Amino acid sequence: MTWLGTIPAMRHERHLDGRVVRCFGVRPASFNALLADALGRNPGGEALVCGTMRLDYRRLDAIAGSAAGGLARLGIGKGDRVALLIANSAEFVIALLAIVRIGAIAVPLNVREGTRELAYVLADCGAVALIHDATLASSIPPAFATPALATRVTVGGARHGAGALAWEDLLGGAAIEPCPVGEEDIAAILYTSGTTGRPKGAMITHLGLVHAAMIYEACMDLGPVDRSIATVPLSHVTGLTAGIAAMLRAGGTLVVMPQFRADAFLALAAAERMTHTVMVPAMYNLCLLSPAFGTADLSKWRIGGYGGAPMPAVTIERLAQRLPRLQLFNAYGSTETTGPVVLMPPSETARRATAVGMATPPAEILVMDENGCEAPTGESGEIWLKAPNVVAGYWGNPEASAESIVAGYWRSGDIGRIDGDGFLTLLDRAKDLVNRGGYKVYSVEVENVIAAHPSVVEAAVVARPCPVLGERVHAFVSARDGFADADAIRVHAAQALADYKVPEAITFLADPLPRNANGKILKRELRARLG
Ligand code: AMP
Secondary structure, eight states, X not given: OOSSSOOOOEEEEEETTTEEEEEESSOOSSHHHHHHHHHHHOXXXXXXXXXXXXXXXXXXXXXXXXXXHHHHHTTOOTTOEEEEEOOSSHHHHHHHHHHHHTTOEEEEXXXXXXXXXXXXXXXXXXXXXXXXXXXXXXXXXXXGGOTTXXXXXXXXXXXXXXXXXXXXHHSSSOOOOOOOOOTTSEEEEEEEOOTTSSOEEEEEEHHHHHHHHHHHHHHHTOOTTOEEEEOSOTTSHHIIIIIIIHHHHHTOEEEEXXXXXXXXXXXXXXHTTOOEEEEOHHHHHHHHHSTHHHHSOOTTOOEEEEESSOOOHHHHHHHHHHOTTOXXXXXXXXXXXXEEEEEOOHHHHTTTTTOOBEEOTXXXXXXXXXXXXXXXXXXXXXXXXXXXXXXXXXXXXXXXHHHHEETTEEEEEEEEEEOTTSOEEEXXXXXXXXXETTEEEEHHHHHHHHHTSTTEEXXXXXXXXXXTTEEEEEEEEEESTTOOOHHHHXXXXXXXXXXXXXXXXXXXXXXXXXXXXXXXXXXXXHHHHTO
């Protein structure tokens, strides 16, 4: 058997801009219906755990309903964008449920992002409200940079700024029922950096979230007995789909871990009798290095999903040796596919260690050559992915939407091949980025910032291989007058970029950067210099 659970019946349906996609025929009508269904099936079951807070489905629904009432009383309603700058916490989950419940659109933000980028994103989506952790107040852009932002709500500390509310101000009123929404309505916008260096807002639909949740449920056979730890950021598509949406669909328990530390994660996994998690490969590497891996009781751990970056074959082997009953699932997808489109059936993981998996039931994979023709089986090309969970497009950016999504297929920018059995192997990337432990750093964004330093002529950013994180950010800099102060460049970059985008190593070149006859920088040559 390929997948662990039963695959619901499927049919082709027409959606969005005329795409015809395979969908699960019987499904919840919206993301809100996932919670309503779980409440109906398992009202007393534990829904959400974070620190000392434990909420069953009845309580979670009541709090989310009352927070939704609080938002509605502020005049926030259908289609409004409400940004979340909240680290992993119970409040993140409750705020997300509340926003979507009133038909508004949640815009989860990366808590590591710098003020400049936050200002861009808040203005781009025209967010009318921001719910943020008190500890992150210093990253919030000044009011003049975000004119639409009328409401600020502070979680876990003193209200930030004149007119700001406290999280508790939203709670306490009567719970309100979910607002009716269409399946193609936008539930969330997730910003991803892009080849232009400007973030783009991927529009996640209710249809997409419901399918992502059902794919995980069916392929991993999830149910009310499952207890998942979300330690990847909930603001990223993996936390949103493999954590929140999948556990709501299963009626299981979501245990939220504020910050990943291998020993603390392993202790929590044992204490909470974790059955399921999806993490990035770097987290598995760190778990294997932790002494707690040998002592923690992980006997309930059934499903180990990983994605976002390539998993080294040796890590898979070591995990299989240490936890022989753990079902290892490679998961390939992206923000634009609302998570899972390709999964590795666990029975195949060991003998296909270099592949990422096969199309999940509703998804289709194409390998396309440069002329827009399907490549023969076994030959490489760009991976195009179609599924009901492919996003509607990018917020306010029809050009980028048309370029990235063609007839319902998302053009991944990943290069790969499919073998005769339908298994996909990734070979390379056409997109110029560094995948730092799952965090994507687009080279152009870092290059533009470094090039603005007065002593720099030009800069090129490449991925430096790393055994733990997979890749790290390395900059080659051609500077004026013998300038070679790496710390100065890093301080300069840190003023404009999130911490994980700042180059960890810099090579200064006396000569200009190597270029081909057309003037394109030869990054392959630069990568080769890293050895
Ligand atoms: P993101 O939008 O941050 O989720 O990034 C999506 C990109 O991460 C994909 O286009 C791939 O380049 C990479 N990626 C996602 N899953 C995997 C995986 N299982 N193995 C290797 N790379 C992956």
